[in-house]
Amino acid sequence: MFTPLSDIHLSHLRSIVGDEFVLTDPESIDYASRDETEDLCFPPECVVRPGTPGEISAIMKFASAEKIPVTPRGGGTGLSGGALPVHGGIVLYMDRMHEIIEIDEGNLFAVVETGIITEMFQDAVEKVGLFYPPDPASRGTCFIGGNIAENAGGPRAVKYGVTKDWVYGLEVVLPNGEIINPGGKLLKNVTGYNLTQLFIGSEGTLGVITKAVMKLIPKPKFSAVLLAAFDDPHAACRTVPVLFREGLDPSACEFMERDAMQMALGHVEKTLPNSDAAAHLLIEIDGNDENRLAEEIEKAGMVCDEGGAIDVILAESGQRVNEIWDIRRGAGEAVKSHSIYKEEDTVVPRAKLPDLFVGVKKICADRRVRSVCYGHAGDGNLHVNLLKDTLTDEEWASRLPPTITEIFKHCVSLGGTISGEHGIGWSQKEYLKLAVSEPELNLMRGIKKLFDPHGILNPGKVIDNRN
Ligand SMILES: Cc1cc2nc3c(=O)[nH]c(=O)nc-3n(C[C@H](O)[C@H](O)[C@H](O)COP(=O)(O)OP(=O)(O)OC[C@H]3O[C@@H](n4cnc5c(N)ncnc54)[C@H](O)[C@@H]3O)c2cc1C
Structure with missing residues (x-):
């Protein structure tokens, strides 16, 4: 169904991006054949590192004409095999396109290239007192492009929403090479179908996202964290909706059962007084009024006590807060290494x-x-x-x-x-029909066909004629 890459194809790709950005060495191929999804391994035939949307456009036109699969890749931290080239072909590694084009403090928007690492973008906006809240635990290595393609969440989504709530405009290269710019720095926009949102969560199957217009807010001045230990995980889970019913608006509300906590503690080489408790809730509250924050954190502690917590620790110093977050963020890696x-x-x-x-x-x-x-x-x-x-x-x-x-x-x-x-x-495709009805799957198949009639962009992912 797809054309294997020949030396002539490789020469053409080199003529588009330059010799040094078309990679076929074993190390590059091995890197692009894996992400963080279990032990999956699908080698591409080459890795291309484009530098501009124009180069991506030329690659997509060429790949469409030649029926060569193209798989976009960000930081490679995905957990469903989305960046793996399951049909070979080209991996389009976006790492060279990492500029922050603009931080617009007047309108509270940033315009970025999508190969930027999420944490670097967050640090850059925080330097001018602004805040980009979505914070997947992988933020030190994942890219904004991957976050948009996966509609990434993370701990702060509970208060601030997921990636889709922060993306207002995009630049996208379509599978046929056309470049479009849906949306913009507009807080309101009902001008036809919302194409911006259609690309968010499309997992690299509808277009290559090259730029994004991201909303920002002023950074909240204060935050506090409490860690509540429970001897019954069910009680910990039951306490969660009560926090919201009591009018609290935590900026994070995370759950860890005992094994997750103990593996994470071992992984980050830290200790906690109640590390053998059956479950923990990590609750963070942020805001701009220090007194109100103190009242809210006290109330959260009381809700946990009433819910059956056996101990509640309040982390007040920045260092202790960071330590607790390191433990939570280390859970994924810890389980994986186990x-x-x-x-x-x-x-x-x-x-x-x-x-x-x-x-x-x-x-x-x-x-x-x-x-x-x-x-x-x-x-x-x-x-x-x-x-x-x-x-x-x-x-x-x-x-x-x-x-x-x-x-x-x-x-x-x-x-x-x-x-x-x-x-x-790739890894969850066979289960999709457990959650999505046949008419909805048909609409998704139709959308994919419309955007990518030759099926060359990230083939084998999310939906195809086999699921
Ligand atoms: C330790 C760990 C913790 C994690 N924690 C969280 C978490 O808290 N919340 C969360 O939501 N996820 C989490 N993840 C999952 C993962 O980090 C996210 O899905 C992240 O958004 C992937 O970004 P990436 O740049 O690594 O994308 P990749 O893995 O490289 O790619 C993911 C998908 O995006 C597509 N893609 C990448 N760039 C583009 C682009 N420019 N245009 C079009 N498509 C593109 C790829 O084709 C692929 O389908 C975690 C993963 C790990 C390993």
Whole structure:
């Protein structure tokens, strides 16, 4: 179905971007064949590092004409295999396009190239007292382009929303090479269909996103963190909706069950007084009024006490706050380094979190697969890590798919869905129909066909004629 790359194709790509930016050496091929999704490995035929939208346009025109697959790649931190070239061809590595074009303090917008690392963008706007809240735990290595393509969330989404809430305009190279600029620095815009939002979360399957107009806000002056330990994970989950019902608006509300906490502590080499508690809630509150913040954090502590917390620690110094966040942010890496694993990204309406957690634990116990759960509890978003541990390859291969199917069915039965923020990509494709109806899948197939009639842009992801 696709054309293998020949020496003539490689020469043409070199003529577009320059010799040094078309890579075929084993190290570059190996790097682009993996992301952070389990142990998947799909080597591309070459890696191209474009420097301008014009170069990407020329590459897309050429690839469309020659039927060569092109897979955009940001920081390669994806957890559903989205950046992996499952049909070979070209990986379009966006790292050279990392400029902050403008920080517009008058209108509170920034314009950036999408190859910028998320944390670098955050640091740059914070230097002028502004704030870009979306903060996936991978922010030190993921790119803004990858965040847009995955509609990334993170801990602060509970108060500030996910990436889609901060993107107002885009520059996109379409699969046929045309360049479009939907949206802009406009707080209101009802001018036809909202193409900007269609690209957000499209996982690199509809266009290559080259620039983005991102909304900013002034940085909140104060924040405080409390860590509540529970001897019953169900009680921790039950406490989450109560915090909001009591009028609190936390800037993060994270859940970690005991195994996640202990693995994370080992990974970042830190200790905590109640590290053996069955579960922890990490609650952050931010704001501009120090007195009000103190009242709110005290109230959050009382809600946790009433919910059955056995201990509540308030982190007041910046260093202690950072340490607690390091532990939470280290959970993903910690679990990954523990065992071969498969991470599921379940999400339910917030008040259903206790039912989701209990159901997941029962399903995994019944099927004798170890699970370790943590996640963005305030969003009802629970990351369920299924661990191979001491299972044989055969046991793992036979137990995993039915366990995942049961978990997803349970999640959907609670009004939830199968991905809150990690996307469908390659690894979750076969489960999409558990959560999305056939008429909706047909609309998605039609949209993909309209944007990419030859199916060359990130083929095999999210939806194709096989799911
Ligand atoms: C330790 C760890 C913690 C994480 N924590 C979070 C978290 O808290 N919240 C969260 O939401 N996610 C999290 N993730 C998942 C991941 O970091 C996010 O999905 C992130 O947005 C991926 O960005 P990336 O630049 O690495 O993209 P990649 O992995 O390189 O690519 C992801 C997808 O985006 C597409 N893409 C990349 N750039 C472009 C572009 N310019 N144009 C079009 N398509 C493009 C790719 O084709 C692919 O489909 C975590 C991952 C890890 C490893």
